[in-house]
Amino acid sequence: MSNCELFYIKFSDDLPDTQDYxxxxxxxxxxxxxxxxxxxxxxxxxxxxxxITTYSYKRLLELVDHELFNTISGRSIVRTLIEDCIMMxxxxxxxxxxxxxxxxYQYYGIGQYKLIVERYRQSDKELPNSHxxxxxxxxxxxxxxxxxxxxxxxxxFDKQNIRGKAISVNEKELFDFYxxxxxxxxxxxWGAIRESSLIKCNTPSHQYHCVPDIENNQKLNSVWYDxxxxxxxxxxxxxxxxxxxPHLSKGVKEYEx
Amino acid sequence: xxxxxxxxxxxxxxxxxxxxxTNIYKKESSAIIDEIGVFWERNKKVVQCILRYLFPxxxxxxxxxxxxLDLDDSEHYPFISLGKFHFWDDPLYxxxxxxxxxxxxxxxxxxxxxQIISTIGDNIKIVNQAFGIIYILPIRLIxxxxxxxxxxxxxxxxxxxxxxxDFTTYKNNFKTIIDVKKGLSVGEKHIILLDGEDATLDLxxxxxxxxxxxxxxxSSDASDAEIFWFGVYSYLLQAFDTILVSLEHKxxxxxxxxVAFKYIVKISGNFGxxxxxxxxxxxxxxxxxxxxxxxxxxxxxxxxxxxxxAVQSYGIEKKIFGDIKQKNLGLSSMSLRxxxxxxxxxxxxxxxxxxxxxxxx
Numbered sequence: 084m085s086n087c088e089l090f091y092i093k094f095s096d097d098l099p100d101t102q103d104y105x106x107x108x109x110x111x112x113x114x115x116x117x118x119x120x121x122x123x124x125x126x127x128x129x130x131x132x133x134x135i136t137t138y139s140y141k142r143l144l145e146l147v148d149h150e151l152f153n154t155i156s157g158r159s160i161v162r163t164l165i166e167d168c169i170m171m172x173x174x175x176x177x178x179x180x181x182x183x184x185x186x187x188y189q190y191y192g193i194g195q196y197k198l199i200v201e202r203y204r205q206s207d208k209e210l211p212n213s214h215x216x217x218x219x220x221x222x223x224x225x226x227x228x229x230x231x232x233x234x235x236x237x238x239x240f241d242k243q244n245i246r247g248k249a250i251s252v253n254e255k256e257l258f259d260f261y262x263x264x265x266x267x268x269x270x271x272x273w274g275a276i277r278e279s280s281l282i283k284c285n286t287p288s289h290q291y292h293c294v295p296d297i298e299n300n301q302k303l304n305s306v307w308y309d310x311x312x313x314x315x316x317x318x319x320x321x322x323x324x325x326x327x328x329p330h331l332s333k334g335v336k337e338y339e340x
Numbered sequence: 341x342x343x344x345x346x347x348x349x350x351x352x353x354x355x356x357x358x359x360x361x362t363n364i365y366k367k368e369s370s371a372i373i374d375e376i377g378v379f380w381e382r383n384k385k386v387v388q389c390i391l392r393y394l395f396p397x398x399x400x401x402x403x404x405x406x407x408x409l410d411l412d413d414s415e416h417y418p419f420i421s422l423g424k425f426h427f428w429d430d431p432l433y434x435x436x437x438x439x440x441x442x443x444x445x446x447x448x449x450x451x452x453x454x455q456i457i458s459t460i461g462d463n464i465k466i467v468n469q470a471f472g473i474i475y476i477l478p479i480r481l482i483x484x485x486x487x488x489x490x491x492x493x494x495x496x497x498x499x500x501x502x503x504x505x506d507f508t509t510y511k512n513n514f515k516t517i518i519d520v521k522k523g524l525s526v527g528e529k530h531i532i533l534l535d536g537e538d539a540t541l542d543l544x545x546x547x548x549x550x551x552x553x554x555x556x557x558x559s560s561d562a563s564d565a566e567i568f569w570f571g572v573y574s575y576l577l578q579a580f581d582t583i584l585v586s587l588e589h590k591x592x593x594x595x596x597x598x599v600a601f602k603y604i605v606k607i608s609g610n611f612g613x614x615x616x617x618x619x620x621x622x623x624x625x626x627x628x629x630x631x632x633x634x635x636x637x638x639x640x641x642x643x644x645x646x647x648x649x650a651v652q653s654y655g656i657e658k659k660i661f662g663d664i665k666q667k668n669l670g671l672s673s674m675s676l677r678x679x680x681x682x683x684x685x686x687x688x689x690x691x692x693x694x695x696x697x698x699x700x701x
Contacts, residue, residue: 114342114393121385122345325341330396 087284091301099307101147107334127185136317139167153302155268155279161306162265164313165257171320172252191240197224198235311338345386354467357460373436380433380478388482397590400425404593405578405600408462418634420648422657426474432459433478448557473648483585493577500526514565517547535598579603592623601628630683650694660686
C-alpha cells in the first residue's frame with residue numbers, strides 16, 4: 084500500500100490585536116458593576132443582565148487568554164455569546180408579561196442545578212475526582228431559598244428553544260448563519276468532525292479518503308470578529324436599558340469589521 | 341442611569357440645604373448641619389462612580405478654591421463657557437467639619453456660620469437655576485490625595501527658608517514678621533498674601549494688611565510667625581490639593597481667586613515633566629484669563645440656558661485651543677497677552693454671531 088499524501092487547509096492564524104478592545108470592554112463592565120453596587124445593589128434585573136454579560140465576557144477572556152480563535156473551542160465560545168445575547172433580548176421583550184421574569188430565570192437555572200445534584204445523590208455513587216463540585220453546587224441551590232421549594236424544570240426556559248427565541252427577538256440571522264453551525268461543533272456532529280478533525284489524502288489509489296488529524300494541523304477560520312460583533316451587541320443591550328457615557332461606548336464600536 | 345443618579349442627588353441635596361437654611365438659627369443647628377455631612381457620606385459611592393465614568397478625561401471643569409460660586413454676580417456664565425461638564429466643588433462639607441472642630445476663635449466660628457449660610461443659599465440657586473448644567477459635588481470629600489497634599493505643602497513651606505526647619509524649630513526661631521523675612525531664602529515678592537495686593541510694598545506692610553482683613557482660626561495671642569505659617573501654608577495646601585484632586589479625577593480646575601491661581605502656577609513645577617498636568621494647567625490658565633476678561637454686561641439680558649446652548653453649539657473651547665495650537669502657544673512658550681487676545685477675539689466672534697442669530701433666527 085502506498086503512502087498517504089496528506090494535506091490540510093491553512094487559514095490565517097495571525098493573532099488579532101485584542102488587548103485594547105478587551106480593555107475597553109472591561110472598563111464598560113466595571114462601570115456597570117460600580118453602578119449596580121453603588122446605586123442599585125439589590126436590582127435583580129440589572130444583576131441578571133450583568134451576570135449574563137459577565138459570563139459572555141469570561142468566555143471571551145478564555146478565547147483571548149488561550150488564543151482559541153482558530154480552534155473548536157472558539158466555536159463553542161461564539162455560540163455561548165450568541166445564546167446569551169438572544170436570551171437577554173428575550174427576557175427584556177417578555178418582562179412585562181411575567182410578574183418577575185428575572186427571578187424566574189434565575190430559579191430556572193438553579194432548578195437545573197438541583198436536578199443534577201439530586202440525580203447524583205440518588206445514585207449513591209462516589210465521584211471524588213469529578214470536576215462537578217456537587218457539594219458546592221448543592222449549597223448554591225439552597226443559597227436564597229430552601230431547595231424543597233425549588234422546581235426542577237426539564238423543558239426550555241419559557242417553553243421555547245433557542246431558535247424560537249431568536250425569531251421572537253429578530254435575531255434569526257444570528258441563529259441561521261452562526262449558531263446552528265457552531266452547534267455542530269458543540270455536539271460533535273459529523274460536519275464539525277469532518278471540518279476540524281480529519282484531513283484529506285491526495286493519493287488517487289486511496290480514493291481520496293480522510294485521515295484523523297492527530298498532529299492537530301487543521302485549524303479553523305478565526306471567530307474573533309464575530310465574537311466582537313456579538314459582544315458589542317450584548318453591550319448595546321445594556322446601553323439601551325441602563326445608558327452608557329458616550330465616550331465609553333465609542334471605545335468598543337471602533338473594533339467592529 | 342448614572343446621569344439620573346446625579347440628578348437625583350442634586351434634587352435631594354437641595355431639600356437637605358433648604359432644611360438646613362430654615363433651621364440653622366435654631367438650637368439644633370449642629371444636627372441640621374450634620375445632615376449635610378451624612379447626606380454626602382450616604383451617596384459617596386455613587387459620587388465616586390460619577391467622577392470616574394460620567395465624562396471623558398479632562399473634558400469637565402471644576403469650580404474650586406472658592407467659598408461660593410456666586411450666581412447673583414453672574415459668575416456661572418463665564419464658568420460654563422468652556423468644556424462640556426461643569427462641577428461646583430462644594431466646600432460646605434469641609435466648613436461643617438471645621439465648625440465642629442474649632443473652638444479656638446469665636447470670631448472665626450461666627451464668620452464660618454455666616455459663610456455656611458451664604459454658601460447654602462448659593463447652592464440652592466445653582467440647583468434651581470443651573471440644573472442639568474452645573475452639578476454640585478463635594479469633590480475633595482471623596483479624593484484620596486489629602487495626606488499627600490499636606491506633606492507636599494509642609495515641605496514647600498519650609499523650603500521658603502534658608503535653614504532646614506521643622507515645626508518645632510520654626511516656632512522656636514521665629515516670632516515676628518521681621519524674623520520670618522530675615523529667614524526667607526526666596527524674595528519677599530514671591531510671598532502672596534491677598535488678592536490685588538500691591539506687590540511693590542514690603543512684606544511687613546502686606547502682612548499687616550493681611551492680619552487686619554483676615555479672620556483666622558487661631559487664638560488671639562498667636563504670633564506673627566504662626567499667622568504667617570497658617571496663611572502661606574493654607575495657600576500652598578490648597579494649591580497642591582487642587583492639582584492632585586484635578587489630576588485624580590481628570591478635571592480642569594476653574595480658579596477665580598487670583599492668589600489661589602498664582603500659588604497653583606508656582607507649585608506646578610514640582611510635578612516635573614508631566615504631559616497630562618501641562619495640558620491641564622494650560623486649560624486652567626485659559627479658564628482663569630477668560631474669567632477675568634469676561635464682560636458680564638454683555639450677558640445682562642441673556643437667559644442662562646440660552647447662553648449655555650449657544651456656547652455649546654458654537655464650540656468656544658475648541659476654537660480657543662485650536663487658535664492656541666496654531667500659534668504654538670503652550671506652557672513653555674506662554675504669552676498671556678496672546679492668550680488674552682485669542683480669548684477676546686473668540687468671544688467677540690461668538691457674541692456677534694449670537695446676536696445676529698437672535699435677530700435673524
